Amino acid sequence: MRIELDEPKCVAAGQCVMASPEVFDQRDEDGVAIVLDAQPAAELHDGVREAAAICPAAAIHLVEQ
Amino acid sequence: MRRILVVGASAAGLAAAETLRREGYDGTLTLVGDEPHTPYDRPPLSKQILAGEWQPERLGLCTPADLSALDLDLRLGSAATGLDLAGRTVQLADGTRVPYDGLIVATGVRPRKLPGEGAHVLRTLDDAVALRDRLKPGRRLVVVGAGFLGAEAAAVARGLGCAVTLLEPAPVPLAHAVGERVGRVLSQAHLDHGVDLHTGVTVTGATEDGVQLADGEEIEADEILVAIGSVPNTEWLAGSGLSIGDGLLCDTYCAAAPFVYAAGDVARWHNPLFDTSMRIEHRTNAAEQGMTAARNLLRPQARKPFAPVPYFWSDQYDMKIQAFGQLRGHDEVAVVDGDPAARRFVALYRSGERITGTLAVGMPPKVIRQWRQAVATRTPWREAVPGTVTAVETKEVVSGGTLPS
Numbered sequence: 063m064r065i066e067l068d069e070p071k072c073v074a075a076g077q078c079v080m081a082s083p084e085v086f087d088q089r090d091e092d093g094v095a096i097v098l099d100a101q102p103a104a105e106l107h108d109g110v111r112e113a114a115a116i117c118p119a120a121a122i123h124l125v126e127q
Numbered sequence: 128m129r130r131i132l133v134v135g136a137s138a139a140g141l142a143a144a145e146t147l148r149r150e151g152y153d154g155t156l157t158l159v160g161d162e163p164h165t166p167y168d169r170p171p172l173s174k175q176i177l178a179g180e181w182q183p184e185r186l187g188l189c190t191p192a193d194l195s196a197l198d199l200d201l202r203l204g205s206a207a208t209g210l211d212l213a214g215r216t217v218q219l220a221d222g223t224r225v226p227y228d229g230l231i232v233a234t235g236v237r238p239r240k241l242p243g244e245g246a247h248v249l250r251t252l253d254d255a256v257a258l259r260d261r262l263k264p265g266r267r268l269v270v271v272g273a274g275f276l277g278a279e280a281a282a283v284a285r286g287l288g289c290a291v292t293l294l295e296p297a298p299v300p301l302a303h304a305v306g307e308r309v310g311r312v313l314s315q316a317h318l319d320h321g322v323d324l325h326t327g328v329t330v331t332g333a334t335e336d337g338v339q340l341a342d343g344e345e346i347e348a349d350e351i352l353v354a355i356g357s358v359p360n361t362e363w364l365a366g367s368g369l370s371i372g373d374g375l376l377c378d379t380y381c382a383a384a385p386f387v388y389a390a391g392d393v394a395r396w397h398n399p400l401f402d403t404s405m406r407i408e409h410r411t412n413a414a415e416q417g418m419t420a421a422r423n424l425l426r427p428q429a430r431k432p433f434a435p436v437p438y439f440w441s442d443q444y445d446m447k448i449q450a451f452g453q454l455r456g457h458d459e460v461a462v463v464d465g466d467p468a469a470r471r472f473v474a475l476y477r478s479g480e481r482i483t484g485t486l487a488v489g490m491p492p493k494v495i496r497q498w499r500q501a502v503a504t505r506t507p508w509r510e511a512v513p514g515t516v517t518a519v520e521t522k523e524v525v526s527g528g529t530l531p532s
Contacts, residue, residue: 063342071185073170073442074439074440074447074449074492075411075440075449076492076495076496076499077411077438079492079496080496080499088493089492090491090493091491092447092494093429093447093491093492093495094356099238111149115142115145115146115149115414115418116414116415116418117414118410118411118413118414118438119168119170120168120187120188121188123190
């Protein structure tokens, strides 16, 4: 799995951090999401898929390999 | 279950369809939408689309490849017009009937309108493009309703150089939702940006030259935007046997009947976290509820109550407003961090003995997430806001607050 973040779309909701705190964080200054690990380990994939699905800006795109 | 029908092809319906496939459902999956467009995102309509910053192509909720991978029986531009619950069939406007084993209702809401012709509403992509094309420097825009939608549109129109008049029936915009103090802070931003804000004003209709007020006055405008709330799209379910009452009534699992679930703006359900009936017109809820409805439909033996902490955001001028939980109907509001005058603060909302909501403007994400956690864990008010009483009355206080450990 590879994570692509469309940063200008991010609305800083932080839903991804709550769904998958190992993989996502937010910038302090504006809350925009940060991908900590763009190719996360398999055991984190469910959380990442949840994060992508609940992102209110549809800013997280997953390329499943 | 070999035939699942999702009625409504916006955020909730698409989230349901995606979840069904992700969780292994490989039967027929029909997605019905009344608009001609493939699923797109609505929050940017009153922001980047209205401002002309984004082209509509940017709104797609999934790529053409992802949409194709869902292997949908996609019926766009065709509204559902009737439901035969016993016969498990939905009737479409084009005359076809779609049989199902499982049904997810995600038909959303539509804008309330005013009497008279020529006023804009802002719900669909077509609405947004039509209004965008009319907003030019110097044009006079009257926005009827200073809720979040009206406020966002007013902010965008000011940014485009329009002369904006914002009309609101309440004495303080948004006070019913966020409290008077926060409502005043948010309205001050409009005044500071040159919006002509009139409160306590009732608009009775649109005229050729503008809007007509209840006191007889007329306010001239080149364009009118009506943003006075929405009505759930449930008419097509009338007579079906499902219970309707400000939305499609569902239980705590988002079920309206056996094998029938609902999600998104149209669904009213019992949120056990707040022990109250809710119907939420926010983007995040649409996705979360679509996912829950899909899972509960697919796994009747392992159903889970839908118990979210509601979330919404609004972008106005340089303010990002974010709120978690249940703010409406609160008993008390306390500003616990920051400075409202600087439009950088956190407000907490109390209902009964507990923190039930929080609203933040311009605060760091870690601070907001901690207060969101206080809402999610039903933190007692007195633990977080020392020195305030918990009498059940509407009052507003300003005090320091401490994050619960």
